[in-house]
Every structure is written in C-alpha cells, then in structure tokens.
Amino acid sequence: MPEISMRVNGTDRTVRVENRTLLVHALRDGLRLTGTHVGCDTSQCGACTIHVDGAPVKACSMLAVEADGAEVETIEGQAMSDGSLNTIQQAFQDHHGLQCGFCTPGMVMATAALLRENPKPGDAEIRHALKGNICRCTGYQGIVNAILAASGQPVPAAMDSEPAPVAAE
Amino acid sequence: MLDGGIGTATKRREDVRFLMGRGKYTDDHTPAGTCYAAFARSDMAHGRIVSIDAAAAEGMPGVLAVFTGADFADVGSNPAGWLINSRDGTPMYEPKRPVLAHGKVRHVGDAYAAVIAETREQAMDAVEALEVEIEPLDAVVDMAAALADGDNRVHDDLPGNQCFDWGWIEDNREATAAAIEAAPHVTTLELVNNRLVPNAIEPRCSIGEYDPGTGDYKLTTTSQNPHLTRLLISAFVLGIPENKLTVIGPDVGGGFGSKIYHYGEEALVLSAAKRLGRPVKWTATRSEAFLTDAHGRDHVTRIELACETDGTFIAFRTETMANVGAYLSNFSTATPTFLHGTLMAGNYTVPNVYVNVKAVFTNTAPVDAYRGAGRPEATYSLERVIDKCARELGIDPIAIRRKNFIQPDQYPYASAAGLEYDSGNYDALMDVLERRADLAGFEGRRAESERRGKLRGLGINSYIEACGIAPSNLVGQLGSRVGLYDAATVRVNATGNISVMVGAHSHGQGHETAFPQIVADMLGVDPATIEIVHGDTSKIPFGMGTYGSRSLAVCGSAVHRATEKVIVKARKIAAHMMSVSADDVDFADGQFSVPGTNKFVAWGDVALKAYIPHDFPLEEIEPGLEETAFYDPANFTYPSGAYACEVEVDPETGVVDVVSMVAADDFGNVVNPLIVTGQVQGGLAQGIGQALLEQTTYDADGQLLSASYMDYAMPRADDLPTLVVDHSSVTECTHNPLGVKGCGEAGAIGSPPTVVNAVIDALARGGHDVAHIDMPLTPVRVWTALQQA
Incomplete structure (x- = not known):
C-alpha cells in the first residue's frame, strides 16, 4: 500500500492507503480526523468539504494518493489559536446555523472558501454558493443569516430567528 | 424571568463541539x-431465494464470517408496534420481519446475507463473490393493482396484499354518508401524498460489541430512542436480556423518523460480534440509505367535503390507500391510522368525520x-379540499376557514374525529399571519409579478396536530404495544452542580441547551452548572426517545416533575439545617430562607449537606439529592398554526418559485425561541421539498429510480425563500406543567398544502382553471396543467 504525506492543519502527516482509498477515508480512518463527514456516495451532499491547497474540495471526490504532498485544511484546524470559535464558527452558533451538526463541518469549510472569494456576499450569492452542501435540518435560514453576520453584514430583523414583537390582540 | 431560564433565546452549547469537528457520531x-x-x-424487487453459495466469499482475503437468513431463521421477528384491527374486527396481517431475508426477497435492497471482514473494502469485495440464485417473481408495486391481484403476493399467505381495512370512527360511517348525501354542496378531490425518503444527512451506522467475560452486549447505533431499540431487540428479536444489553445513540446526524425504528443490521452486528468476539461495524452508504431507510407518506386519497352553500362544513369523508412497503416497520401501522384519521377534523367544528384506510403491502x-x-x-x-371548495363556492380561503374554526370558548373541544383538543385560538393565529405576511399588500405584489410575465399566487393553510406522543392510556386503547411516557432523573451532585439524565434523545433538537433552562428556571441557578445526559441506556432512566414532537412536552415535563421532587427534598434538608419546619422555608433564586428571620442557606450548602449527613435525622431524611420522575400526560398536545406562501x-x-413563506404557530409556552424558530424553518424546508421537489419513484418492476442525490431532488439553499416564523400567539397546553405543545413537525405539516394552494391560486389568477396538481409540482407537471387548462 502506498504511503502518502500531507500537511494537514499545519502539521506534516503520513498515512498508508490503498490506491482506491478516498481522501475522506484517509482523513477519517487513517488520521482519525473524524470531523469531516460522509453523507453520500455521489459527491452531492458536501458534508466532506475540506480545503486542498487552499481550494474547497469534496474529499469523497478525490483519491488519497492524489493529495500526496498537498496542504489540507479540515474543520479540526479552523478554531482560533486560543481554542475559541473563529468568526464563521461563532456566527453559526449565534444565528442557529446548525442543528444535528452533521453537515456543519462542510458548511463551515464551504463558507470559508466563499468569503475568501467574495467577502460580502448577498443573500442570493450565499444561497448559490451553498448549492453543493445539503442541510436537512435548518432550512438554510440560520446558515444564510450566519454567513451574512460572519461577513460583517446586517442580518435583517425580519429574517433573523427572533420574531418581531406582535401586539397582543 | 431568570436570565438563561425558560423563554431565553440561549445559544446552543452543543454547537461548539459540532463546529469544531468534535462531535462523536456512531461512525x-x-x-x-x-x-x-x-x-x-x-x-430485484421480488424473488425466491434458491441458493446462496458462500464458499468463494469465505475464502476471500480478510473474510471472517458470512451470515445468511438461515442463521436467523430461529430468532424472533422485528414487530409492528401498533396492532390495528380491520373494520370487521379482524386483526391486521403481521408478517415476520427477519434479520436477513430468508426464503424470499421482498424489495430492492432487502438484505439476504452479510459478510464480516477485516476491512470495509474486503467485506464489500466478498459480497460480490457470493454465488446467489434468486428466482424472479412479479413485483407488486402499484397499490390498487396489489389489492386487486390475488395471485401476486408480497407475503405468500396473504392474497390481496391488504394489511388491514380500518375505519375511523366506524360508528360514524353511516351518519357521515347520510350527511354527505343530503348536503347542498359536496367537493371531491383525489390526490396523492408523494412518497418521500427521509434523508437524514448522517447515514445509518451500527457497532455491535460483546464482552465474553461478562456476557454483556453493547450496541452503538444511529437511534432516536435507544431504550425502544433495546426493548425490541431484547423482547422480540434476539432475546438478549435487557440487563445484558446497552444501547447507545451517541451524536446522531438527524433522524426525521427514520432512526426511530429497529433495523435488521443492528441485530446482525450484535450477533456477529458475539460469534467473532470482536466489535463489528456497519456504515450505510447513501445508496443503502435510499433503499432501506423507512420511507414516508405514500398515500392515495379520495376526500369529500360536504357543506352548506355558505361554506359551513357538514362532513369530511376520506378513503385512503396507504403503502406500508414489504414489511411492517415499527410505527408503520400507527402512522396512516391513529396519527392520520384522528386529525381529520382539522381546526373545524365539522360534525361528521369518517376515515377509511386500507394499508397495502408492496415490493418496496x-x-x-x-x-x-x-x-x-x-x-x-x-x-386542499377546503381550498377547492372555497374556489367552487366563490368564498375567500381565509373566510371559509374562519367561518368554521373552533372558537376559543369551546375548549376543551371534542372533535368529530375522536380527540379532545385542550386549547387553541385559530383566529388569533390567522390575525398574526395576515400581518406578518402582509396579505393586504398581496395585490400590489401580484401586479408587479404580472408586469414581469409571472403568475403570482397566494396559498393559505391552517393546521392542527396531535403531538407530544403519549399518553399511554390513550395509545393503549388505540392499539399501541408500548407505553409512551418519558422519564428524567435530576441528580444534584455534592458540589452543587447538576446532572439530568433524560429519556429523550437529541439529534438536532438542542436538548442539551433547552432542558437545563427548565431546571435553572425552577432552581434559580446558573444553567451552565447543569448537564444533560442522554442516549445511553446504561446511564439514563427508561424513556421512549424523541419523535412526534414529544421531547419537551413529555420528557421536559418529566424533568419538571423530577426537579419539583428535588426541591421538596432540598427544602427538608434546608429546614433541618436551619432548625425550622419545612413548611416555614421559602425557596427563591437558589436560596432557602425563613421569612421574617435572617436565616438562610444557599443552594450549594444544601447540596453539600445532602452528601455529608453527619447529623441527619435518618428516619426523616435520606442522604443524597437525586429524584426520578416518569411523566405520562393526560392527553396529546395540540399545536396549531396558520401559514401563507406566495409563489411565482x-x-x-x-x-414555481416560492417567493415567501410565513408560519404563524401556537406552540404554547416556548422555552428557547431560537431553537423553536430553527425547528420550524427546518420543517418548512422539508415541506417545500415535498411540495415542489422530492419524489420517490419505483418503476413497474420495483426498481427505485430515485436512489441517489443525483436523482432525488433535495431542497438546497437556493430552492428556498426567507423563512419567516412567528410563535408569538400562545395558548398554553392545559395538562402539562410547562404549558408547552411541541414544535418539531409543524413546518413539515403546514407547508405542503400552503405551497400547492398557492400554485393553484396563481394558475387561477392567470385564467387557468386547474383543480389540482399532485406533488411534487415539478415544472413539467405545472406546464402540462397549464397547457390543458
């Protein structure tokens, strides 16, 4: 079995894989980085989204051997150096952008890639950018709100989670 | 209101581990x-197993064992949880549901063998090496054909494939028929409630372990209700004593019902773990999830609404065929009957309701x-039929609903479908909706859409649901084999912090945040000092898990009751510490005091004293501070709502573009508005998905054509509008201590008819007289309807 080397979240790692092993399985089973999830087998759900050499990649759509020598970032490397949530992660918590949490690592990684390309995306741009990531829990509203907030944009009151006060009848 | 207590939009504490990639899901x-x-x-969908030759597979690299149906021929059957009788009193047909198919395979994806190997890849390779002969049989797919064809049988001893023919309420059958016969107006609608695949994003996964030293089994599995799974395995399937089997549902990536049930793979990994003396793990692929997770809906219905010419409802009569697939999953017989027929009076003062449901086996x-x-x-x-009726009579869709709403002074209200609604105010909800959705401004928006060449429509809907699934007494009368209470243990530790062990299971619902809010509110302590323990049968009291919007109403009430008991005990300890009678002790803001004196003891002092009882009068006060409550309510809870949707x-x-969706719901009291809003938004997305996108399609041979995310259209972010949610209209549940009703399912219940009503309205405003289009309202279906009208 080939041995591959990657720089993963800033640390050099080597792992032995079969030729057919997908990158996501090398991360999960080989390196025990289980924050990257597998939600489908057709590269549709986006739960396994990571960054390879700075670009968002569905880790189920790439063989592990293809990542030999690559710079890989996963959800485990996203927090601030003091261990606190980064801006995107904090916005997801603040705006209830997750429920079961299974799609969440992929959503956070996809968001990081989006904001690198487009620091102030509008509602439609955000929704378009999330096309490759399926969430079954939130209806995406909390996620869209979180991304608006993470990019320093106001979350319109009528769109946020708190209902506007309604006078008693 | 305590900061962080009931009613606070507390951010979820569980989010931190999920956002860091530190969740621990089964896989x-x-x-x-x-x-x-x-x-x-x-x-193949239907076939007779002639032979399975495992010799080649057993010789493959890494293969440890091969199991076939024959290995489980003598173990028990995975049962249906509800026993339904037909109209003539005969019991339903309940086929054996084996761990692995034996004799026949009955749907595409039906497992007939399992290979255990050192690696996942070796196991999958060896499955390919099994030499299997299966004689194809004609597949039973269409429900009407299944009922008509006596020779083509999913189960060999059941001609006609009918599981049951149920009437509700059978005594209302003739009166309802007579009322419809005599009515001045009758609206009839035939419709399909499309079959859906639940699609929790985490596929099912199970790990079996066996300790030969103690004889203890452990199953870690993607479950919404570990105790129910344990009970089914112990009492029905494998016969492992409950006290030798621990079932753990760790972090679970969504369920939506599909992870309530016990599946054969769970029994397989446990049996294999014992035989091999090693942990055995199985993780479903998404393809396996599509083929084997229990699907939802799949009703074919004819409904009649009889009314006066002014729109006053006289009778609703429903005839439904409900697909149960090839085997009876655990709740499959309750879903089309008591969770459906009992709600057929809706929010309305209709005097006559009758529902007939035929449940049909198919090779799906x-x-x-x-x-x-x-x-x-x-x-x-x-x-849908109310909307059609309003259109036929030329009555505004809101007006016809308001005309028939149960009024606030009519509660408790005995519905014609056999339930007693405890509270509600449907006009108030409609008032909230009219404001939040700015219905007065619709005409202006419609004209603007028209200028862009689009047909804009407005859909309105009211719903009521029975949730907080319980009460045992009632569900027992309705055929349930289990009780539906829930349980909580509140353990105050010596240093004053609190562990709360709950029977409910959180797989997205935020229990780890919301349940502490209840306890904190009652004790006046910081919620951060309270931890929730859930999902592990070796740690929690026997609870029935999470589904049916029951966690807060049933388990939350158990938490409330257990906390009350803790306060009673703590008050005794405090009284002893202050040398006064317990009756003289006040408890507020986390402190016990004696009014009119300067005597007080703090919460932490009482907790510590409970575990250091050097001077306790032990005949009056036991050491320790821990209480358990089992809560079994008196009735279902009855959330309700009014929804509006605009489409272009x-x-x-x-x-069809859904341009707005507004939900006004009455959930009773709300513990955490942030979580409740999220629950509704998620339900709305699933309902919009059902209405416009999601279609589970089997071909005539029983092949599942929509078996991947390439073929099954899941709602994605850009399919959905801004989801506006309002739960400010509150009528409290009258029979649970929190006054709560439950919110998990509301959005998925209220939104599909809202969307379809909006599309029909848009077409009508464009001059197209289309009575109905079946879901999902795909472009081709809508376009075809436009061409024909």
Whole structure:
C-alpha cells in the first residue's frame, strides 16, 4: 500500500492507503480526523468539504494518493489559536446555523472558501454558493443569516430567528 | 424571568463541539479490533431465494464470517408496534420481519446475507463473490393493482396484499354518508401524498460489541430512542436480556423518523460480534440509505367535503390507500391510522368525520413515520379540499376557514374525529399571519409579478396536530404495544452542580441547551452548572426517545416533575439545617430562607449537606439529592398554526418559485425561541421539498429510480425563500406543567398544502382553471396543467 504525506492543519502527516482509498477515508480512518463527514456516495451532499491547497474540495471526490504532498485544511484546524470559535464558527452558533451538526463541518469549510472569494456576499450569492452542501435540518435560514453576520453584514430583523414583537390582540 | 431560564433565546452549547469537528457520531467510534460488515442486497424487487453459495466469499482475503437468513431463521421477528384491527374486527396481517431475508426477497435492497471482514473494502469485495440464485417473481408495486391481484403476493399467505381495512370512527360511517348525501354542496378531490425518503444527512451506522467475560452486549447505533431499540431487540428479536444489553445513540446526524425504528443490521452486528468476539461495524452508504431507510407518506386519497352553500362544513369523508412497503416497520401501522384519521377534523367544528384506510403491502422499502407522520397527510387532504371548495363556492380561503374554526370558548373541544383538543385560538393565529405576511399588500405584489410575465399566487393553510406522543392510556386503547411516557432523573451532585439524565434523545433538537433552562428556571441557578445526559441506556432512566414532537412536552415535563421532587427534598434538608419546619422555608433564586428571620442557606450548602449527613435525622431524611420522575400526560398536545406562501409561476416553463413563506404557530409556552424558530424553518424546508421537489419513484418492476442525490431532488439553499416564523400567539397546553405543545413537525405539516394552494391560486389568477396538481409540482407537471387548462 502506498504511503502518502500531507500537511494537514499545519502539521506534516503520513498515512498508508490503498490506491482506491478516498481522501475522506484517509482523513477519517487513517488520521482519525473524524470531523469531516460522509453523507453520500455521489459527491452531492458536501458534508466532506475540506480545503486542498487552499481550494474547497469534496474529499469523497478525490483519491488519497492524489493529495500526496498537498496542504489540507479540515474543520479540526479552523478554531482560533486560543481554542475559541473563529468568526464563521461563532456566527453559526449565534444565528442557529446548525442543528444535528452533521453537515456543519462542510458548511463551515464551504463558507470559508466563499468569503475568501467574495467577502460580502448577498443573500442570493450565499444561497448559490451553498448549492453543493445539503442541510436537512435548518432550512438554510440560520446558515444564510450566519454567513451574512460572519461577513460583517446586517442580518435583517425580519429574517433573523427572533420574531418581531406582535401586539397582543 | 431568570436570565438563561425558560423563554431565553440561549445559544446552543452543543454547537461548539459540532463546529469544531468534535462531535462523536456512531461512525466516528472505532473500538480496538473492529471488523466490518457489508450486506448482500437484492437487486430485484421480488424473488425466491434458491441458493446462496458462500464458499468463494469465505475464502476471500480478510473474510471472517458470512451470515445468511438461515442463521436467523430461529430468532424472533422485528414487530409492528401498533396492532390495528380491520373494520370487521379482524386483526391486521403481521408478517415476520427477519434479520436477513430468508426464503424470499421482498424489495430492492432487502438484505439476504452479510459478510464480516477485516476491512470495509474486503467485506464489500466478498459480497460480490457470493454465488446467489434468486428466482424472479412479479413485483407488486402499484397499490390498487396489489389489492386487486390475488395471485401476486408480497407475503405468500396473504392474497390481496391488504394489511388491514380500518375505519375511523366506524360508528360514524353511516351518519357521515347520510350527511354527505343530503348536503347542498359536496367537493371531491383525489390526490396523492408523494412518497418521500427521509434523508437524514448522517447515514445509518451500527457497532455491535460483546464482552465474553461478562456476557454483556453493547450496541452503538444511529437511534432516536435507544431504550425502544433495546426493548425490541431484547423482547422480540434476539432475546438478549435487557440487563445484558446497552444501547447507545451517541451524536446522531438527524433522524426525521427514520432512526426511530429497529433495523435488521443492528441485530446482525450484535450477533456477529458475539460469534467473532470482536466489535463489528456497519456504515450505510447513501445508496443503502435510499433503499432501506423507512420511507414516508405514500398515500392515495379520495376526500369529500360536504357543506352548506355558505361554506359551513357538514362532513369530511376520506378513503385512503396507504403503502406500508414489504414489511411492517415499527410505527408503520400507527402512522396512516391513529396519527392520520384522528386529525381529520382539522381546526373545524365539522360534525361528521369518517376515515377509511386500507394499508397495502408492496415490493418496496418499508414506509413509516417521517416528520409529521400521518398528520401531514391529514392536513394536506383537508386543506386542499377546503381550498377547492372555497374556489367552487366563490368564498375567500381565509373566510371559509374562519367561518368554521373552533372558537376559543369551546375548549376543551371534542372533535368529530375522536380527540379532545385542550386549547387553541385559530383566529388569533390567522390575525398574526395576515400581518406578518402582509396579505393586504398581496395585490400590489401580484401586479408587479404580472408586469414581469409571472403568475403570482397566494396559498393559505391552517393546521392542527396531535403531538407530544403519549399518553399511554390513550395509545393503549388505540392499539399501541408500548407505553409512551418519558422519564428524567435530576441528580444534584455534592458540589452543587447538576446532572439530568433524560429519556429523550437529541439529534438536532438542542436538548442539551433547552432542558437545563427548565431546571435553572425552577432552581434559580446558573444553567451552565447543569448537564444533560442522554442516549445511553446504561446511564439514563427508561424513556421512549424523541419523535412526534414529544421531547419537551413529555420528557421536559418529566424533568419538571423530577426537579419539583428535588426541591421538596432540598427544602427538608434546608429546614433541618436551619432548625425550622419545612413548611416555614421559602425557596427563591437558589436560596432557602425563613421569612421574617435572617436565616438562610444557599443552594450549594444544601447540596453539600445532602452528601455529608453527619447529623441527619435518618428516619426523616435520606442522604443524597437525586429524584426520578416518569411523566405520562393526560392527553396529546395540540399545536396549531396558520401559514401563507406566495409563489411565482413562469407560464412559459412551469417553474414555481416560492417567493415567501410565513408560519404563524401556537406552540404554547416556548422555552428557547431560537431553537423553536430553527425547528420550524427546518420543517418548512422539508415541506417545500415535498411540495415542489422530492419524489420517490419505483418503476413497474420495483426498481427505485430515485436512489441517489443525483436523482432525488433535495431542497438546497437556493430552492428556498426567507423563512419567516412567528410563535408569538400562545395558548398554553392545559395538562402539562410547562404549558408547552411541541414544535418539531409543524413546518413539515403546514407547508405542503400552503405551497400547492398557492400554485393553484396563481394558475387561477392567470385564467387557468386547474383543480389540482399532485406533488411534487415539478415544472413539467405545472406546464402540462397549464397547457390543458
């Protein structure tokens, strides 16, 4: 079995894989980085989204051997150096952008890639950018709100989670 | 209101581990020595197993064992949880549901063998090496054909494939028929409630372990209700004593019903773990999930609404065929009956209701409860036929609903479908909706859409649901084999912090945040000092888990009761510490005091004293501070709501764009508004998905054509509008201590008819007289309807 080397979240790692092993399985089973999830087998759900050499990649759509020598970032490397949530992660918590949490690592990684390309995306741009990531829990509203907030944009009151006060009848 | 207590929009504490990639889902667990299971699944819908030759597979690299149906021929059957009788009193047909198919395969994906190997890949390779002969049989797919064809049988001893023919309420049958016969106006609608695949994003996964030293089994599995799974395995399937089996549902990535049920793979990994003496793990692929997770809905219905010419409802009569698939999944017989028929009076003062449901076996995956479970089907039928009736009579859709609403002074209200609603105010909800959705401004928005060549429509809907699934007394009368209470233990530790062990299971619902809010509110302590323990049968009291919007109403009430007991005990200890009678002690803001004196003791002092009882009068006060409550309510809870949706239809292409969706719900009291809003938004997305996108399609041979995310259209972010949610209109539940009703399913119940009503309205405003289009309202269906009208 080939041995591959990657720089993963800033640390050099080597792992032995079969030729057919997908990158996501090398991360999960080989390196025990289980924050990257597998939600489908057709590269549709986006739960396994990571960054390879700075670009968002569905880790189920790439063989592990293809990542030999690559710079890989996963959800485990996203927090601030003091261990606190980064801006995107904090916005997801603040705006209830997750429920079961299974799609969440992929959503956070996809968001990081989006904001690198487009620091102030509008509602439609955000929704378009999330096309490759399926969430079954939130209806995406909390996620869209979180991304608006993470990019320093106001979350319109009528769109946020708190209902506007309604006078008693 | 305590900061962080009931009513506070507290951010979820569980989010931190999920956002860091530190959640621990079942597949993230790999005990030392784990080997892997892969299943051989039928690629035909119906066939007779002639032979399975495993010799070649057993010789493959890494293969440890091969199991076939013969290995489980003598173990028990995975049962249906509800026993339904037909109209003539005969009991339903309940086939054996084996761990692995034996004799026949009955749907594509039906597992007939399993291989255990050192690696997942070796197990999958060896499955390919099994030499299997299966004689094809004609597949039973269409429900009407299944009922008509006596020779083509899913189960060999059941001609006609009918599981039961149920009437509700059978005594109302003739009166309802007579009322419809005599009515001045009758609206009839035939519709399909489309079959859905639940699609929790985490596929199912199970790990079996066995300790030969103690004889203890452990199952880590993607479950919404570990105790129910344990009970089914112990009492029905494998016969492992409950006290020798621990079932753990760790972090679970969504359920929506599909992870309530016990599946054969769970029994397989446990049995294999014992035989091999090693942990055995199976993780479903998404393809396996599509083929084998219990599907939802799949009703074919004819509904009649009889009314006066002014729109006053006289009678609702429903005839439904409900697909149960090839086997009876655990709740499959309750879903089309008591979770559907009992809701067929809706929010209305209709005097006559009759429902007939024929449940039909087909060579398709089992069908069971999916978010809403029966109540979406009831709401869809009713709210579509009401809309059609309003159109026929020329009455405004809001006006016809308001005209028939149960009024606030009529509670408790005995509905014609057999339930007693405890509280509600449907006009108030409609008032909130009219404001939040700015219905007065619709005409202006419609004219603007028209200028862009789009047909804009407005859909309105009211719903009621029965949730907080319990009460045992009632569900027992309705055929349930289990009780439906829930349980909580509140353990105050010596240093004053608190562990709360709950029977409910959180797989997205935020229990780890919301349940502490209840306890903190009652004790006046910081919620951060309270931890929730859930999902592990070795740690929690026997609870029935999470589904049916029951966690807060039932388990939350158990938490409330247990906390009350803790306060009683703590007050005794405090009284002893202050040398006064317990009756003289006040408790507020986390402090016990004696009014009119300067005597007080703090919460932490009482907790510590409970575990250091050097001077306790032990005949009066036991050491320790820990209480358990089992809560079994007196009734279901009855959340209700009014929804509005605006769509734009492109008349050139038939494409429907949902441009607004507003939900006004009455959930009773709200513990955490942030979580409640999220629950509703998620339900709305699933309902919009059902209405416009999601279609589970089997071909005539029983092949599942929509078996991947390439073929099954999941709602994505850009398919959905801004989801506006309002839960400010509150009528409290009258029979649970929190006054709460439950919110998990509402959005999925209320939204499908809202969307369809909006599309029909858009077409009508464009001059197209279309009575109905079946879901999902795909462009081709809408375009075809436009061409024909």
